[in-house]
Amino acid sequence: MEASTKLKRARRLQMLPPYLFAESDRMKREAQARGVDIINLGVGDPDLPTPGHIVRAAQEAVARAPNHRYPSYEGLRSFREAVARWYERRFGVELDPEEEVLSLIGSKEGIGHLPLALLDPGEASLVPDPAYPVYEAGTIFAGGAPVKFPLQAEKGFLPELEAIAPGDRKRARVLFLNYPNNPTAAVAPAEFFEEVVAFARREGVTVCHDAAYSEVCFDGYRPLSFLQAPGAREVGIEFHSLSKTYNMTGWRIGWVAGQRDAIAALSKLKTFYDNGLFLASQAAGVATLDAWDEFAARNAAVFQERRDAAVDGLRSAGFDVEPPKATMYLWIPIPTDESSMDYARRILRECGVVLFPGAGMGRGGEGYFRVALTQSPERLREAAGRLADAS
Numbered sequence: 001m002e003a004s005t006k007l008k009r010a011r012r013l014q015m016l017p018p019y020l021f022a023e024s025d026r027m028k029r030e031a032q033a034r035g036v037d038i039i040n041l042g043v044g045d046p047d048l049p050t051p052g053h054i055v056r057a058a059q060e061a062v063a064r065a066p067n068h069r070y071p072s073y074e075g076l077r078s079f080r081e082a083v084a085r086w087y088e089r090r091f092g093v094e095l096d097p098e099e100e101v102l103s104l105i106g107s108k109e110g111i112g113h114l115p116l117a118l119l120d121p122g123e124a125s126l127v128p129d130p131a132y133p134v135y136e137a138g139t140i141f142a143g144g145a146p147v148k149f150p151l152q153a154e155k156g157f158l159p160e161l162e163a164i165a166p167g168d169r170k171r172a173r174v175l176f177l178n179y180p181n182n183p184t185a186a187v188a189p190a191e192f193f194e195e196v197v198a199f200a201r202r203e204g205v206t207v208c209h210d211a212a213y214s215e216v217c218f219d220g221y222r223p224l225s226f227l228q229a230p231g232a233r234e235v236g237i238e239f240h241s242l243s244k245t246y247n248m249t250g251w252r253i254g255w256v257a258g259q260r261d262a263i264a265a266l267s268k269l270k271t272f273y274d275n276g277l278f279l280a281s282q283a284a285g286v287a288t289l290d291a292w293d294e295f296a297a298r299n300a301a302v303f304q305e306r307r308d309a310a311v312d313g314l315r316s317a318g319f320d321v322e323p324p325k326a327t328m329y330l331w332i333p334i335p336t337d338e339s340s341m342d343y344a345r346r347i348l349r350e351c352g353v354v355l356f357p358g359a360g361m362g363r364g365g366e367g368y369f370r371v372a373l374t375q376s377p378e379r380l381r382e383a384a385g386r387l388a389d390a391s
């Protein structure tokens with residue numbers, strides 16, 4: 001909806017594109033009203049429930065009165081220790097839970113606020129294109145300048161950092177990266193993270209690596225943490241959360257780990273914005289992190305089966321799609337010469353399938369659409385079959 005004529009919105013808000021899903025939501029509702037059976041492959045929100053043992057741990061924690069009070073800003077020591085234990089087990093990375101881990105109200109919260117803690121007006125952050133929109137938005141809200149660099153298929157969707165203009169590198173304070181990547185589903189090898197550390201040292205930027213999908217991985221592949229790269233903890237931080245691995249998007253349990261000055265800066269900023277993560281959620285977080293391994297693997301297997309069904313169906317339908325090693329997405333070139341918005345609109349109208357248009361993740365996403373594997377294998381096959389008839 002447009003702003004009313006009386007209310008003037010701040011310029012920083014006007015600088016952002018309108019909420020992408022507004023039109024698609026309207027079209028979806030209209031189609032549903034006509035009785036169309038809609039298959040929604042648009043949003044990256046797992047359709048499956050949170051595991052029962054986590055729900056029960058949370059129920060117990062909610063019933064305990066001491067948990068009803070303000071939490072500490074930085075997060076319970078027990079929660080931060082659980083994060084540190086998990087990093088050690090999963091990645092062999094040892095973290096100081098006191099100074100190298102901070103709880104977040106979902107990782108999006110921390111990512112969005114980080115530029116306010118690290119950027120002065122006029123300073124830049126380096127932002128992949130396409131990307132999760134929060135890197136750019138957080139930068140703009142902080143009065144900073146987002147400088148986009150391309151992620152291209154022929155380079156495996158890994159950036160060429162040296163190709164960023166020297167002037168832009170000079171005013172940059174922050175470099176955002178995200179592997180396994182949303183939306184392209186690309187993964188990063190160890191050598192890439194080593195290059196990133198060298199780049200960060202040379203240019204004096206803080207690396208902000210978003211690892212939201214590190215546990216949604218297939219065929220035995222295990223994504224790396226950026227913090228595993230030698231020297232990474234001196235130049236960077238890593239955002240993570242339980243949202244995608246544990247089907248817990250609504251719970252808002254996240255954290256950031258790594259370079260202590262960056263963590264301290266974000267921690268100080270957050271004391272003025274929020275009062276930390278609900279204590280019962282932190283208790284549920286501890287239960288989740290300590291029982292991580294079994295469920296995370298089972299959950300990844302569910303998404304692997306869906307990936308296989310979707311890739312198989314879409315290939316039969318004539319699409320050019322590779323099975324990704326991680327994430328719950330497929331990133332697929334549009335087979336016609338329509339824009340991604342026009343294509344997504346037409347597919348919704350003709351097939352009742354909601355796709356995410358690549359341009360919603362930035363200009364660099366044009367020419368692609370994203371499929372979220374948030375439906376059963378049968379529904380994914382059904383969607384692929386409908387697309388075969390329409391493209």
Ligand SMILES: *Cc1c(COP(=O)(O)O)cnc(C)c1O
Pocket residue numbers: 044105106107108109132178182210212240241242243244249252253254
């Ligand atoms: C889903 C997602 C997140 C955020 O998840 P939270 O629920 O806020 O922890 C962060 N980054 C990317 C790339 C995502 O897709």
